[in-house]
Amino acid sequence: METAAKVDALMDGLRADLERLAAIPSVAFPGFPAEPVQEAHDLLVRLLREAGVERIDRIDLPDTAPVIFAEIPPPSPDAPTVLLYSHYDVQPPGDEKLWLSPPFEPTPVEGGLRARGIADDKSNVIAHLGMLRAYEGRPPVGVKIVFEGQEEYGSPFDDYPPSDPERFACDAMVIADLGNLRPGTPTLTTGLRGASEVIVEVRTLEEPRHSGEFGGAAPDALLVLLKALSTLHDVHGDVAVAGLRREEWTGTTYREDEFRSLAGVREGLPLIGSGSLGERLWSGPAITVIGLDAPGVEHAASAVVPYARAKLNLRFHPKQDAKEARARLVEHLRSLRPFGIPLTVTPGDTGPGYEASTGGPAYRAALTALREAWGEDASYVATGGSIPLVNGLARAAPNAEVLLFGAQDSMCNLHAPNERVLFSELRNTVVAMCAFVREYAAGFRGEGASAEGTS
Known part of the structure; x- marks a missing residue:
């Protein structure tokens, strides 16, 4: 048979x-x-x-x-x-x-x-x-x-x-x-692709302070963090961290309509990044903010935020060394001084591609x-x-x-x-x-x- x-x-x-x-x-x-x-x-x-x-x-x-x-x-x-x-x-x-x-x-x-x-x-x-x-x-x-x-x-x-x-x-x-x-x-x-996690945090005040009396001069930790996170991507949405490997993808990939459907992208919104989908998804890096510690909107007080923290997930080229890829992201963040304020950057787990x-x-x-x-x-x-x-x-x-x-x-x-x-x-x-x-x-x-x- x-x-x-x-x-x-x-x-x-x-x-x-x-x-x-x-x-x-x-x-x-x-x-x-x-x-x-x-x-x-x-x-x-x-x-x-x-x-x-x-x-x-x-x-x-x-x-x-x-x-x-x-x-x-x-x-x-x-x-x-x-x-x-x-x-x-x-x-x-x-x-x-x-x-x-x-x-x-x-x-x-x-x-x-x-x-x-x-x-x-x-x-x-x-x-x-x-x-x-x-x-x-x-x-x-x-x-x-x-x-x-x-x-x-x-x-x-x-x-x-x-x-x-x-x-x-x-x-x-x-x-x-x-x-x-x-x-x-x-x-x-x-x-x-390999994967790493990095935590970045900012502490600027001993405790919250009234935004009317202190806002505009007292350093807002959430603004500092957002300013830092905004440097991770360029105007197109491509990762802007130096040293992360990216190459052209020559294999098969999704059609854009397939990917939009699979990802649940809302109608009329653009995808981020440039180049082929295969390059963005598989042979190039991606950085995602997967967690954010900051005051919630529903119970937010009118106060300057003293502390904020984000957890980042990095995906990197299959052949890039895992520790090297994580180090490039850590170095990028540690080099920043948003509004003159340093960040605390903690490397997390990493796994090779x-x-x-x-x-x-x-x-x-x-x-x-x-x-x-x-x-x-x-x-x-x-x-x-x-x-x-x-x-x-x-x-x-x-x-x-x-x-x-x-x-x-x-x-x-x-x-x-x-x-x-x-x-x-x-x-x-x-x-x-x-x-x-x-x-x-x-x-x-x-x-x-x-x-x-x-x-």
């Missing part, structure tokens, strides 16, 4: 298991119960065993949910090993009044299902299982499976793989924690596989979001090719109300996974493309 037909025969079971998994509120954030996370873990262990995986272990680290680690040995000494990654925890549902149906009751939508975490990342967990089922637990490559249980909140597992390189040794890895630019468009993600090498046998196999699954050539994109574990796994297996693709799409509302996944994307991802391991095994041995399929 050819690959597509085999996967089609499995889809009813995969959909049912996706519903079972998505019904579990496996939120690993503080304040949420740990039992559902463990329930999701236990369900996946059972599903892996049913798929023919015999070697299943768990990695327990302090202050994080258990990581499922499973292995299928290579079928022959000359077969490659592929590491498959996804995560079974999900974002909190947020304001449930904004959902059209309860977030942990998988609900049919046109062409798919709606539930929290059903796209990010439970669809990709099921896609990995689908490939294993298609090969009845005996794929043509060795397999190492990593299903993480606390990716959304962050965990020490991000930095763990380099400390145990033998466990994570592989020839290629498929990081399935993202997906296509748009439904029906096969997409390989080749870059992840990632840019994948392309052109190796795994990438060639993936391009063939994605074309087979979707019927058209794959697009190359990057993403402004960061996946810290990618760097950890890449350091553990520095010679492995890293592939980023999956069953999500940019319109699936991940991290937002009414998250959904399309069955077409899930089905095609399973087909692509099956075709990838087939083509990669054949190409790795130098035998050319195999025509045997999964039968």
Whole structure:
């Protein structure tokens, strides 16, 4: 039986298991119960065993949910090993009044299902299982499976793989924690922007002072802070901090109408910045004010503000060093003296970006596989979001090719109300996974493309 037909025969079971998994509120954030996370873990262990995986272990680290680690040995000494990654925890549902149906009751939508975490990342967990089922637990490559249980909140597992390189040794890895630019468009993600946070604060007075008696001479901390923040961008909205890397983006990107719809930009308003959307979103920097401590409007007094603080989120080029990028922003802010007043600047957490090498046998196999699954050539994109574990796994297996693709799409509302996944994307991802391991095994041995399929 050819690959597509085999996967089609499995889809009813995969959909049912996706519903079972998505019904579990496996939120690993503080304040949420740990039992559902463990329930999701236990369900996946059972599903892996049913798929023919015999070697299943768990990695327990302090202050994080258990990581499922499973292995299928290579079928022959000359077969490659592929590491498959996804995560079974999900974002909190947020304001449930904004959902059209309860977030942990998988609900049919046109062409798919709606539930929290059903796209990010439970669809990709099921896609990995689908490939294993298609090969009845005996794929043509060795397999190492990593299903993480606390990716959304962050965990020490991000930095763990380099400390145990033998466990994570592989020839290629498929990081399935993202997906296509748009439904029906096969997409390989080749870059992840890095991320840093910086806090900037101003204290000018011992306490508030009457704005009528003191305003105009007494230094207003909020005005000082706003003056500083206004220097971060130029008149076009481009980042104006020296030393932050920006390059032309040559891959595929959104159409402007798509981006406006996805971002919810109000009609008639311009986008900020110049250059292509890909350059603004992926190969150039972005600075966002994500928090501001200042008197609220509703209860504001007629007083000069003595203290103000802002938290900044910096996204930077995938290949720029994380500490260097953060340092450029810190230096810019510390060099300012708005109205002659210095700022207190505190560097926060920073995480590196990632840019994948392309052109190796795994990438060639993936391009063939994605074309087979979707019927058209794959697009190359990057993403402004960061996946810290990618760097950890890449350091553990520095010679492995890293592939980023999956069953999500940019319109699936991940991290937002009414998250959904399309069955077409899930089905095609399973087909692509099956075709990838087939083509990669054949190409790795130098035998050319195999025509045997999964039968």
